[in-house]
Structure formats: structure tokens, C-alpha cells
Amino acid sequence: MxxxxxxxxxxxxxxxxxxxxxxxxxxxxxxxxxxxxxxxxxxxxxxxxxxxxxxxxxxxxxxxxxxxxxxxxxxxxxxxxxxxxxxxxxxxxxxxxxxxxxxxxxxxxxxxxxxxxxxxxxxxxxxxxxxxxxxxxxxxxxxxxxxxxxxxxxxxxxxxxxxxxxxxxxxxxxxxxxxxxxxxxxxxxxxxxxxxxxxxxxxxxxxxxGASAGVEAPGMLASHYAPGAAVRIGATRVMPGEALLAFGASRIADADKAVATLNLSASGNLREAATNLFSFMQALDRSGAPTIAVEPIPETGLGEAINDRLRRAAAPRDS
CATH class of the missing domain: 3.90.870.10 (DHBP synthase)
Known part of the structure; x- marks a missing residue:
């Protein structure tokens, strides 16, 4: 240890x-x-x-x-x-x-x-x-x-x-x-x-x-930053059994039915959301939910990096 x-x-x-x-x-x-x-x-x-x-x-x-x-x-x-x-x-x-x-x-x-x-x-x-x-x-x-x-x-x-x-x-x-x-x-x-x-x-x-050819730097693999649970980005509704990674003040449909919910930033602050992203994904992964639904996050400013990590977490994984 x-x-x-x-x-x-x-x-x-x-x-x-x-x-x-x-x-x-x-x-x-x-x-x-x-x-x-x-x-x-x-x-x-x-x-x-x-x-x-x-x-x-x-x-x-x-x-x-x-x-x-x-x-x-x-x-x-x-x-x-x-x-x-x-x-x-x-x-x-x-x-x-x-x-x-x-x-x-x-x-x-x-x-x-x-x-x-x-x-x-x-x-x-x-x-x-x-x-x-x-x-x-x-x-x-x-x-x-x-x-x-x-x-x-x-x-x-x-x-x-x-x-x-x-x-x-x-x-x-x-x-x-x-x-x-x-x-x-x-x-x-x-x-x-x-x-x-x-x-x-x-x-x-x-x-x-983007890269001009292949993997030119760390963190460029299509599947990366992934929890054990599947990740579903751009969600508009929480499906049965899902955990919810929320953002901002308003919730998507059936948010109250999520098995666990964490809000990256209730005020919609992208800096706060970036700080919380990985630790909140880990916590929701520990909930036992097979899938984490993610509410839409703006692509502006640090939102570009946050969405990049989420897309890679949601990408198909090697078997």
C-alpha cells in the first residue's frame, strides 16, 4: 500500500x-x-x-x-x-x-x-x-x-x-x-x-x-477519462436506474427519479464545474448506477474542455 x-x-x-x-x-x-x-x-x-x-x-x-x-x-x-x-x-x-x-x-x-x-x-x-x-x-x-x-x-x-x-x-x-x-x-x-x-x-x-495526424499528445485517445458506468451526454431525460450529473439551476425531465444526483455548478459557473468534474463522476460511479446521464453544458470557455472530457468518457471502449 x-x-x-x-x-x-x-x-x-x-x-x-x-x-x-x-x-x-x-x-x-x-x-x-x-x-x-x-x-x-x-x-x-x-x-x-x-x-x-x-x-x-x-x-x-x-x-x-x-x-x-x-x-x-x-x-x-x-x-x-x-x-x-x-x-x-x-x-x-x-x-x-x-x-x-x-x-x-x-x-x-x-x-x-x-x-x-x-x-x-x-x-x-x-x-x-x-x-x-x-x-x-x-x-x-x-x-x-x-x-x-x-x-x-x-x-x-x-x-x-x-x-x-x-x-x-x-x-x-x-x-x-x-x-x-x-x-x-x-x-x-x-x-x-x-x-x-x-x-x-x-x-x-x-x-x-485537432491533430493533423494520429496521436500527437497525451489525452487524445477516443475513449478516455471513463468511469466504470456508461456515460450518456446531452441527456434531456433521466432513464430508469440512471445517476445524474447535473449543471445549472434547472433540471431535465425525470431528474427526481435519478438514483443519485450531483450538480457540477448550481449557478452555472464553468470554473466550478471543471473543478468538480472528475470527483463528481467518481462519486456517481460509486452509486452503482449502470449509466450516468449528463445534462447539457455550454461549449464556451472552459466548457470546451469539460465537454471534451465527457465525450471521451462516453466514447465506445476497447473490449
Whole structure:
């Protein structure tokens, strides 16, 4: 079983485990990450093993700042501008891999690009102390609901990892926004904790949507973020036996018949909804309902990222 330590008491223990090639679950401002030394193949392999993650799905390398990042990836003026505006924070940049970068090939899944992010809080301090980047996908079994509390990590991965650093409920509650910089264009590969419009305002250009080919970054598999129950999005009526993931002040038909109901935000606040999304899905999954009906959520602002996660949770799953 994993040892669980409060963030204030966990630094030295986490460092010792990372230096030994082990993995550690850590809090960030977005979600909890399963961290290992991104320069060591054995550490990255342990991440894949613990998550049961497909090897063709790349990982994000987390850095302590632009100096570390510049030794890993090639920055042009546009990517530097975005890093200066949004780091530390929930923005991941997909950039050309630098020649001589010590990132292990398992992190990039054989691509000639690398996904980089600078986190806030404990994660940033840990990377700075270690002096090397951390590969840190979300701390959950592959394809399942992302963990936003230490308790959720423990329930899923506690028997597979040595340490969980407890930093409380994460602030953002959604994974990072992933942007690929392609010359003078920007491509949104995954909506996340920073709304697309905010990035466009800084970049001065519109974001193109979707990958140009295949899986180019984490979180792009069609089925992802899924609970054990089926997920039915855009629901207009609750069917017999369903749980209800609600949003806003008004309810869909037969909402009173749901076996369990949680409201992402009674006031319709998308930031609040993003923070609650994964923990509420986990709670409704524990209700035993075979299906979770989800009320419509606006596509504006952070709603784009929320709906992206819900569509992937509702997608057909591998048998």
C-alpha cells in the first residue's frame, strides 16, 4: 500500500524515491500526476506499468522553468511568448525535440516532438530540487477518471505505487490545455485548464482544432477519462436506474427519479464545474448506477474542455 504524506512533509521522501527510479503521485494545480524521472527508461516504464497505459500514448515532461525546457525542446518566438505568459500554469506546449535532449524515448512515444509544461506548487519545487524533468501523466489507471484528490489516487493506484503526496483538492480540476506550435500556426490538441480564447488573445492568432495526424499528445485517445458506468451526454431525460450529473439551476425531465444526483455548478459557473468534474463522476460511479446521464453544458470557455472530457468518457471502449 502507498504511503500518504502531506505535501509539507513529503519532499525528501519523494526525492529519494525518484532518485531510485521509482514513481510518486504528486499534486499539481491541474490534477494529480504520476511522476517519474523523464530521463530514465526504468522510471518511465514504471509509470506505464502502474497506469496500464498504451505505449503509443506520449507523456508530458514537466520542467522547472524555461532554462530546463530549452535543453529539451526547440523554442521559437511564438512558443517563448506563450511560455512567458502562461508558465507556471496549465499550458502544455508540443515542440520539436532538441538535439541531444536527455528525455527518454518512452516519454515521446517515438515522436520527434515533446510535450512540455511547467507546473505550480509542489511539483515545481520537486523538479527544481531533482534537477531533471519529470514525466507525469494523470495519476489514474489508463482511460479512467482523473484523480483530483489524494484519496482518489489511493483508491485507484494505492497498491501499485510507493508514495502519494497529499496536497488537497486540486485547484483547476482539469488537465492542461495542449497546444502544438507549428511555425506561425497554433493547433489545439487538447482543451484544458486555460480556455482557447485566452491563449488566442496572447498569441494574436486563432487556434486550429485537432491533430493533423494520429496521436500527437497525451489525452487524445477516443475513449478516455471513463468511469466504470456508461456515460450518456446531452441527456434531456433521466432513464430508469440512471445517476445524474447535473449543471445549472434547472433540471431535465425525470431528474427526481435519478438514483443519485450531483450538480457540477448550481449557478452555472464553468470554473466550478471543471473543478468538480472528475470527483463528481467518481462519486456517481460509486452509486452503482449502470449509466450516468449528463445534462447539457455550454461549449464556451472552459466548457470546451469539460465537454471534451465527457465525450471521451462516453466514447465506445476497447473490449
Amino acid at each position: 502507498a504511503e500518504i504524506l502531506k505535501a509539507d512533509d513529503a519532499m525528501e521522501r519523494a526525492l529519494a524515491l525518484l532518485e531510485d527510479g521509482q514513481v510518486v503521485a504528486i499534486p499539481t494545480e491541474t490534477v494529480y500526476g504520476l511522476a517519474g524521472d523523464a530521463t530514465r527508461g526504468d522510471a518511465v516504464a514504471r509509470i506505464f506499468e502502474a497506469k496500464g497505459r498504451p505505449r503509443f500514448n506520449p507523456l508530458i515532461a514537466h520542467v522547472s522553468g524555461i532554462v530546463m525546457a530549452s535543453g529539451i525542446a526547440v523554442f521559437d518566438p511564438l512558443s517563448e511568448k506563450l511560455a512567458q505568459a502562461f508558465w507556471p500554469g496549465p499550458l502544455t506546449l508540443v515542440l520539436p525535440l532538441a538535439r541531444g535532449a536527455t528525455i527518454h524515448p518512452l516519454v515521446t512515444a517515438g515522436l520527434d516532438t515533446v510535450a512540455l509544461r511547467m507546473p505550480q506548487g509542489f511539483g515545481a519545487q520537486l523538479i527544481a530540487r531533482l534537477g531533471r524533468p519529470l514525466a507525469a501523466p494523470s495519476a489514474n489507471s489508463s482511460g479512467r477518471i482523473t484523480a483530483t484528490t489524494a484519496e482518489a489516487v489511493d483508491a485507484d493506484l494505492g497498491r501499485k505505487i510507493p508514495l502519494i503526496v497529499d496536497g488537497g483538492q486540486t485547484e483547476v480540476g482539469l488537465e492542461s490545455t495542449i497546444i502544438k506550435v507549428e511555425g506561425e500556426t497554433l493547433r489545439l490538441l487538447r482543451p484544458g485548464g486555460i480556455a482557447a480564447g485566452v491563449i488566442e488573445a496572447i498569441a494574436g492568432i486563432p487556434l486550429l482544432r
